[in-house]
Structure formats: C-alpha cells, structure tokens
Amino acid sequence: MSVIDLDVVEDHERFRAELASIAPDGKRKWIYARKQTGKFYTLRTILSWFLLAFLLFSPFVKVGGHQFLLFNFLDWQFVFFGIPFWPSDFYFVALMFLTAVVTIVVFTSTLGRIWCGWLCPQTIFMEMVFRKIEWLIDGPPKEQARRDAGPWNWDRIWHYGLKVFIFFAISFVIANTFLSYIVSSDKLLLYIVDGPLAHIDLFIGLVFFTFVFFMVFFRFREQACVIACPYGRYMSALVDEKTIAVTYDFKRGEGRAKWTRDDTAAKKAAAGSAYKRPDNNGDCVDCFQCVTVCPTGIDIRNGIQMDCVNCTACIDACDEVMDKVGLPRGLIRYTSQAAVEKGSTSWFTPRIAAYMSVWAVLVIAVAAMFFMRSTVEVNILRQEGTTWVTTTQGLGNVYRMEIVNKSSDPLNYTIRVSEPQAAKIIPLGMPGNVAAQSAIKGRFIVSMPKSSITSSSMKLTIHVEGNGKHLRDIHTSFLSP
Ligand code: SF4
Ligand code: SF4
Numbered sequence: 001m002s003v004i005d006l007d008v009v010e011d012h013e014r015f016r017a018e019l020a021s022i023a024p025d026g027k028r029k030w031i032y033a034r035k036q037t038g039k040f041y042t043l044r045t046i047l048s049w050f051l052l053a054f055l056l057f058s059p060f061v062k063v064g065g066h067q068f069l070l071f072n073f074l075d076w077q078f079v080f081f082g083i084p085f086w087p088s089d090f091y092f093v094a095l096m097f098l099t100a101v102v103t104i105v106v107f108t109s110t111l112g113r114i115w116c117g118w119l120c121p122q123t124i125f126m127e128m129v130f131r132k133i134e135w136l137i138d139g140p141p142k143e144q145a146r147r148d149a150g151p152w153n154w155d156r157i158w159h160y161g162l163k164v165f166i167f168f169a170i171s172f173v174i175a176n177t178f179l180s181y182i183v184s185s186d187k188l189l190l191y192i193v194d195g196p197l198a199h200i201d202l203f204i205g206l207v208f209f210t211f212v213f214f215m216v217f218f219r220f221r222e223q224a225c226v227i228a229c230p231y232g233r234y235m236s237a238l239v240d241e242k243t244i245a246v247t248y249d250f251k252r253g254e255g256r257a258k259w260t261r262d263d264t265a266a267k268k269a270a271a272g273s274a275y276k277r278p279d280n281n282g283d284c285v286d287c288f289q290c291v292t293v294c295p296t297g298i299d300i301r302n303g304i305q306m307d308c309v310n311c312t313a314c315i316d317a318c319d320e321v322m323d324k325v326g327l328p329r330g331l332i333r334y335t336s337q338a339a340v341e342k343g344s345t346s347w348f349t350p351r352i353a354a355y356m357s358v359w360a361v362l363v364i365a366v367a368a369m370f371f372m373r374s375t376v377e378v379n380i381l382r383q384e385g386t387t388w389v390t391t392t393q394g395l396g397n398v399y400r401m402e403i404v405n406k407s408s409d410p411l412n413y414t415i416r417v418s419e420p421q422a423a424k425i426i427p428l429g430m431p432g433n434v435a436a437q438s439a440i441k442g443r444f445i446v447s448m449p450k451s452s453i454t455s456s457s458m459k460l461t462i463h464v465e466g467n468g469k470h471l472r473d474i475h476t477s478f479l480s481p
Contacts, residue, residue: 020297020307021222030148031222031297032141033131034289038316047118048128055121056173059180059188064408066437071181084437086404088377092369099362104231106355108238110347112245116232117310122216122224125174127295127311130167130217137163141292164218171213175206222296226307236306241337242347246310248301248332249340253284256301259325267326275327283327290314290332300332376411377404378464380474383443387479391447393424395480399462402441405434411466415444418473419461422452446478453480 023029061068063082070079078085078093085093107114116123138144138159147156180188183202196203216224225232239245262278263285277283284301291299293313298305300314318332338344383398390396405411411434417423423446430442446460458478464471 019226020294020299021226029297030145031295032144033295033297033313034141034292034317035135036293036313036316038319040312041316044118044312045128048124051119051121051124052128056177059177059185067184067186069181070184072183074182084406086377086406086439088404089373092366092373095362095366095369099359099366102355102359102362105238106352106359108235109240109243109352109355112239112243113232113235113308113310116225117246117312120309122229123309123311126217126221129170131295133166133170134163137166167218168210168214171217172206172210174213175209178209179206222307222309225309226296232306232309239304240349240351241341242344242349244334244336244347245304246300246308246312246315246332247304247335247337247340248284248290249330249335250301250303251340252282253301253331254282255280256284256286257281259285259287263325283322283331285321285325287321289317289321293317304337373406375405375407376466376471377406378402378472378474380462380464380476382476382479388481389445391426391445393447394450395453396426396445396447397478398428398443398445399476400441400443401430402439403434403464404439405436408436409467410435412468413464413466413471415462415464417446417460418463420448420452420458423448423460423478425462448478448480453478456480 018024021029021031058068059070066079066082066084068079068082070077070084072078076087076090078089080096104115134144138147147159150156176188179202183191191199191202220228257277257279263281266278267275288299290301291297291314293316294300295311295313296307296309298307300308312334315332315334319329322329322331336345336347338346379402381400383400386398388395388397401415403411403413412432413434415425417425426445426447428443428445430444431440434440446462448458456479458480460476460478462474462476464474
C-alpha cells in the first residue's frame with residue numbers, strides 16, 4: 001500500500017489526500033453546516049415528511065391482517081406490501097433483495113448518489129430532523145462554534161444537556177420503529193404493555209441500539225457517509241463521466257474571483273444582454289457559500305468526490321448567490337462531467353445498457369416467480385430412522401407431513417393413498433385443517449395388507465386435496481422385509 005506524503009501534495013490537490021472533516025493531525029474537524037433555503041431544499045423537506053411518516057406509521061398499517069412491511073430476519077418471516085413470505089420462499093426473497101441491490105446500482109450509475117441525498121434514512125434523519133433541532137437549540141454555525149470552543153459555563157451546559165436529551169429521545173423512537181419492522185408492531189405494543197422487566201433482554205438490546213443511533217447522530221454524523229457506509233465506497237466504481245450528479249460547471253465558473261464594483265458596473269452597462277465578467281473572470285465569485293452549507297464539509301468546485309452525498313445544498317446556496325449578483329443560476333447543478341466538459345448530454349453507455357439488461361432479467365424473474373408461487377405447499381417424507389411397523393392390517397410405514405397454507409383462507413385437506421389402492425392411511429394426531437397463513441406438521445402411518453406387498457420397496461402415491469380440489473400427488477416408497 002502506498003502512503004501519500006502530504007508535504008508534497010499541492011495545495012489545490014490536498015482534497016484528494018484528506019477528508020474535509022479530518023484535520024491533518026488526524027483530529028476530527030467538526031462540520032458546522034449552515035442552514036440553507038431554496039428549491040431543492042424545499043423539495044427534500046417535503047419528501048422527507050412523506051418518508052418519515054411512512055417509516056414511522058407503516059408498521060401499524062395492516063393489509064389482509066398482515067403488517068404492511070415486516071423483516072423478521074430472526075425467524076425468517078418477511079411481509080412485503082401485506083404479502084407474507086415463508087422460509088420455503090427463501091430463493092424468492094433472496095432474489096428480491098438482489099433485485100433491490102441491482103436497482104440501486106442502475107440508479108447510481110445513471111443518477112449518482114440520488115439515494116444518499118434524497119432517500120437514505122441516515123441523511124433524512126441527520127439533515128431533516130437532528131440538524132434542524134440543533135439549529136433551533138444552538139443557533140447558526142458561528143454561535144455553535146463559539147459555544148463549543150468556550151468554557152463549560154451554564155449557557156453551554158444547558159444547551160448541551162437539552163440537545164442530548166432530545167437526541168436520545170428521538171433515537172429511542174427510531175430504535176423502537178426499527179424493532180417494529182423486525183418483531184412486528186403487535187409484539188412491540190405487547191412488550192410495551194408488559195413492561196421492560198418482562199422482556200429484559202429485548203429492552204437491553206433496545207437501549208443499546210438507542211445509544212448507537214444517538215452516537216451516530218450526535219457525534220459520528222457525516223462520518224457514517226464518508227467512512228462507514230459501504231454504498232458510498234462502491235459508488236466510485238459505478239459512476240463515470242456521464243453519470244448525472246451534483247456538478248460544478250468549472251468551464252463557466254473558473255477563474256473564480258470575488259465580485260467587485262467593476263462587476264456591478266459592467267453588469268449594469270450590459271443592461272440585460274450577454275454579460276462577461278471583466279479580466280476574463282469566471283462566474284464563481286469565490287464566496288464559499290457552497291462550502292458553508294455542505295454537510296460533509298467539501299468544496300464541490302474540486303470536482304466529483306466520494307464525500308459528496310448529492311444533497312443539493314450547494315446548488316441552492318450557489319443559485320442564491322447567482323440571483324444576488326444577477327448571473328444565471330445553475331453554476332452548480334445536476335449534470336454530468338461529460339456535459340460540462342464536452343457538452344454531451346448522453347448518459348446511455350454500454351455499461352448502463354448491461355446493468356439495465358441484468359436488472360430487467362431480475363425484475364422479470366421476480367415477477368414470474370411471484371405469479372407462479374404456489375399458495376399451498378405439501379411435503380411428505382418417510383420418518384427418519386424407521387423401516388416398517390406391524391399394524392392390525394399387516395405392515396405399515398411412518399411418514400412425516402407438513403402443509404403450509406400461504407393463502408388468506410383456511411384449508412380443509414384430505415389425504416389418501418391412490419396407488420396401490422389396498423394401502424390405507426392411519427393418522428397420528430394430525431390437525432384436520434390449516435388456518436390461513438399458517439402451517440401444520442403431523443405424522444401418519446400407511447398400512448398395507450401383507451398380501452398386497454409385492455416387493456421390499458414398493459412405489460407409493462399419496463393424493464392430497466385441499467378445499468375439494470386436487471393439490472398434489474406425492475410419490476414415495478413403502479418398505480417391507
Ligand atoms: S458538495 Fe453539495 S451536494 Fe455534495 S454533499 Fe456537499 S452540499 Fe451536498
Ligand atoms: S456558491 Fe457558487 S459562486 Fe459561491 S463559491 Fe460556490 S460555486 Fe462559487
């Protein structure tokens with residue numbers, strides 16, 4: 001592994017060797033992001049309300065008696081949009097997760113980290129919940145920095161204490177919400193009624209995850225995106241010069257220079273016609289507003305960087321500046337590197353075509369598996385470790401049976417041996433029907449008169465019917481001496 005010598009890195013290239021939030025001595029550089037306003041921020045705020053409402057309330061929405069979404073990895077129970085999936089649907093569920101991953105790959109390679117900026121729970125909670133609370137309690141960035149650098153006086157203590165209390169309370173709500181997606185909202189409510197002592201192990205886990213969420217949003221913050229998140233890491237392998245992302249138009253913006261009185265005068269003289277700044281200056285007025293709003297502390301003017309979560313805050317900040325000086329908006333905008341450099345707006349490359357082909361195949365496979373998915377599963381196997389037993393009729397073999405009813409209606413089933421017809425079934429404590437969305441297990445003996453036994457391993461066909469309809473013919477064997 002090569003080590004970058006920071007002493008020989010040019011100043012304008014240092015961003016490639018350093019993280020904006022880590023000082024050269026390795027200490028954390030705290031990011032005090034400025035509050036932004038603007039078109040994209042408003043859209044993101046509205047979207048965040050919907051997403052937060054969905055996240056918080058969807059565990060309480062029931063479809064056909066099932067939670068709308070359930071991801072019970074512990075007992076391998078999944079419900080998607082009210083449709084339950086069973087352990088026997090393992091391949092189907094795995095394929096759905098794979099399709100979800102490939103969907104993100106397709107989106108990332110065409111639209112960059114649109115997931116990070118607009119949809120990721122980390123960004124939404126950090127920027128739309130915790131950051132806003134912080135601004136309310138601690139004030140603007142300068143005030144926050146001043147307080148943090150000052151002594152532990154009463155002013156700093158109560159601000160800090162209030163923030164810790166509110167952040168921890170919200171983290172507790174988040175931990176409970178995620179728990180309701182895993183154990184179900186019904187069980188969660190039951191646990192709340194029972195009290196923490198009745199489920200102490202679960203409560204300890206809940207407090208632990210509350211603490212984890214608290215630390216993520218109180219201290220770790222943007223580090224989750226720039227260091228910890230694996231998606232952020234592999235994003236660099238998915239984007240190229242044609243990927244549409246938050247991009248600085250360096251052709252228009254460089255050489256950057258402060259806005260001067262000469263600019264104002266020249267702008268006035270141009271009186272609405274095409275205007276070019278004096279001294280061959282670019283449109284960037286070097287105001288650093290795009291940097292002060294950035295939640296990861298980077299300067300987008302350095303080009304596309306892995307630390308950029310595409311939150312669009314710099315677009316809004318720069319548009320505001322452009323409005324003030326009277327230059328066209330869009331110096332920072334959603335576009336691609338190729339569009340800025342060569343004017344090419346095409347995003348459809350052979351790589352994208354390949355990703356989309358894989359994605360289309362997966363979507364078709366998932367849809368086909370869904371429609372072909374059987375609503376009833378029947379498994380009959382001979383009882384392990386047994387050969388034959390003596391029955392009043394002659395000889396018998398013991399079998400195990402499992403019926404899974406994935407439908408929303410109860411299932412009345414019957415089983416009989418269709419071949420050879422002399423064989424009879426003797427149930428061993430098998431339930432008579434299977435309730436909706438449930439499974440039963442039981443055992444039975446197939447008994448055969450000795451006169452009908454023609455070989456030591458005879459073929460046997462068991463006919464299963466459900467609600468009067470033929471379900472399965474199960475082929476197995478019958479052993480005898
Ligand atoms: S560079 Fe712009 S889009 Fe990227 S994280 Fe910073 S503010 Fe958000
Ligand atoms: S906000 Fe716009 S004008 Fe100001 S420094 Fe950033 S890119 Fe340049």
